[in-house]
Amino acid sequence: xxxxxxxxxxxxxxxxxxxxxxxxxxxxxxxxxxxxxxxxxxxxxxxxxxxxxxxxxxxxxxxxxxxxxxxxxxxxxxxxxxxxxxxxxxxxxxxxxxxxxxxxxxxxxxxxxxxxxxxxxxxxxxxxxxxxxxxxxxxxxxxxxxxxxxxxxxxxxxxxxxxxxxxxxxxxxxxxxxxxxxxxxxxxxxxxxxxxxxxxxxxxxxxxxxxxxxxxxxxxxxxxxxxxxxxxxxxxxxxxxxxxxxxxxxxxx
Amino acid sequence: xxxxxxxxxxxxxxxxxxxxxxxxxxxxxxxxxxxxxxxxxxxxxxxxxxxxxxxxxxxxxxxxxxxxxxxxxxxxxxxxxxxxxxxxxxxxxxxxxxxxxxxxxxxxxxxxxxxxxxxxxxxxxxxxxxxxxxxxxxxxxxxxxxxxxxxxxxxxxxxxxxxxxxxxxxxxxxxxxxxxxxxxxxxxxxxxxxxxxxxxx
Numbered sequence: 001x002x003x004x005x006x007x008x009x010x011x012x013x014x015x016x017x018x019x020x021x022x023x024x025x026x027x028x029x030x031x032x033x034x035x036x037x038x039x040x041x042x043x044x045x046x047x048x049x050x051x052x053x054x055x056x057x058x059x060x061x062x063x064x065x066x067x068x069x070x071x072x073x074x075x076x077x078x079x080x081x082x083x084x085x086x087x088x089x090x091x092x093x094x095x096x097x098x099x100x101x102x103x104x105x106x107x108x109x110x111x112x113x114x115x116x117x118x119x120x121x122x123x124x125x126x127x128x129x130x131x132x133x134x135x136x137x138x139x140x141x142x143x144x145x146x147x148x149x150x151x152x153x154x155x156x157x158x159x160x161x162x163x164x165x166x167x168x169x170x171x172x173x174x175x176x177x178x179x180x181x182x183x184x185x186x187x188x189x190x191x192x193x194x195x196x197x198x199x200x201x202x203x204x205x206x207x208x209x210x211x212x213x214x215x216x217x218x219x220x221x222x223x224x225x226x227x228x229x230x231x232x233x234x235x236x237x238x239x240x241x242x243x244x245x246x247x248x249x250x251x252x253x
Numbered sequence: 254x255x256x257x258x259x260x261x262x263x264x265x266x267x268x269x270x271x272x273x274x275x276x277x278x279x280x281x282x283x284x285x286x287x288x289x290x291x292x293x294x295x296x297x298x299x300x301x302x303x304x305x306x307x308x309x310x311x312x313x314x315x316x317x318x319x320x321x322x323x324x325x326x327x328x329x330x331x332x333x334x335x336x337x338x339x340x341x342x343x344x345x346x347x348x349x350x351x352x353x354x355x356x357x358x359x360x361x362x363x364x365x366x367x368x369x370x371x372x373x374x375x376x377x378x379x380x381x382x383x384x385x386x387x388x389x390x391x392x393x394x395x396x397x398x399x400x401x402x403x404x405x406x407x408x409x410x411x412x413x414x415x416x417x418x419x420x421x422x423x424x425x426x427x428x429x430x431x432x433x434x435x436x437x438x439x440x441x442x443x444x445x446x447x448x449x450x451x452x453x454x
Contacts, residue, residue, distance in 0.1 A: 021396030071337045096406065115378050124430055131431045178401055179363040182394060187330075188361045189371045189392065190291065193279060196374065199386060203376075219285065229335050 040161055041239055048236040057085035058236050059154050061111050069097035071110025076138045103137040109150035121151055123185030130175035133168050135238035138161030144168050154206055163223035168223055191216050210247055278372035287329035297372055297389040298335045300411045305420050306449035308345045313342040317352050324362050335391050337367030338433045341444050348443040349398050369393030379423050382408055405442050418453035
């Protein structure tokens with residue numbers, strides 16, 4: 001009988017593991033752990049710590065001051081517990097950046113310029129989880145906790161994670177339906193615009209859009225959690241969870 | 254018989270639910286179901302209806318818009334839409350022309366190459382300094398004729414220049430947001446991003 005050597009990486013390593021590639025058969029024991037909020041926080045912190053180059057890429061993205069988007073993809077490094085952030089993509093030939101993930105890409109990051117209507121994630125941003133989770137072929141490919149969408153906006157850095165696999169499946173369903181896909185972003189924009197009362201000088205805000213996005217996706221049975229990065233000397237030093245009810249930032253530990 | 258009629262009448266009343274009309278812009282809250290109708294209450298779409306043309310730098314770009322009212326969507330929600338088709342000619346080569354599909358009954362509303370149901374104010378990107386506080390542009394999606402995931406965001410704003418009706422169409426790029434490494438299909442529509450001034454025909 002052929003045996004497969006499997007390495008279960010440490011969850012706190014920042015490596016999106018669970019089911020290593022090539023692990024199958026009766027002689028393989030898959031150890032399942034409950035994903036806790038602390039795990040997600042630890043993952044984010046470990047991911048953006050040295051020696052990974054993710055931290056450097058976030059610094060570059062935050063310092064990008066153009067009126068067009070830039071972004072980068074984050075891959076796992078196979079057979080290690082490391083991640084690799086690819087160079088920033090995006091140029092002034094188009095406002096919206098398109099990223100090129102490969103089958104090892106499990107997270108993506110991009111920025112919204114300061115003049116963007118979307119201070120927070122747009123509908124298209126959230127829907128990117130559908131192709132990302134479909135193309136990723138690494139360990140943990142069917143674990144919602146594997147995938148993270150990052151956004152740099154208004155000088156702040158946010159992470160969006162999905163609470164359960166059903167939420168990702170629902171987003172895939174919407175993504176694959178031409179009508180629903182088109183309407184998803186428009187309806188979210190309608191929600192964001194509810195806070196804009198130009199005659200009264202009232203405008204939307206990052207906080208208001210967070211509330212709208214939570215509520216909009218909850219109504220579609222899509223459960224997610226937001227985090228915000230803490231910075232020291234221009235580099236990410238840790239993450240805080242955003243409370244779904246109060247929108248206050250809470251320490252991870 | 255009389256009793257039956259009364260029962261039917263009562264049942265009809267009970268099954269009726271009032272539909273709430275919600276303005277497309279600055280809307281009150283709505284749920285994604287048939288109890289709500291997202292309506293262009295100030296007829297902002299009307300001024301965009303018709304044919305518009307840009308001709309410059311060996312490029313001919315024609316937009317054809319129509320307003321469609323109270324479109325039932327898959328969620329049940331009713332929505333007013335601005336729908337359109339386009340023709341794009343570059344250096345004498347016609348790359349896209351779907352203008353004849355504008356009134357086609359064989360395609361669904363979301364299959365038109367241009368669709369939109371979002372109004373934007375003067376501050377929305379790209380900001381419009383010359384617009385008044387009540388001017389509304391339309392945020393649209395303009396798609397590749399063959400590839401559903403290839404599109405660009407397009408903001409159109411209406412204005413009058415020396416008595417001539419014009420629209421400013423700004424293409425901002427768009428999808429696909431993620432491009433598969435083995436993809437051979439185009440990832441952008443044929444029309445380059447940028448600003449186009451089109452004249453009413």
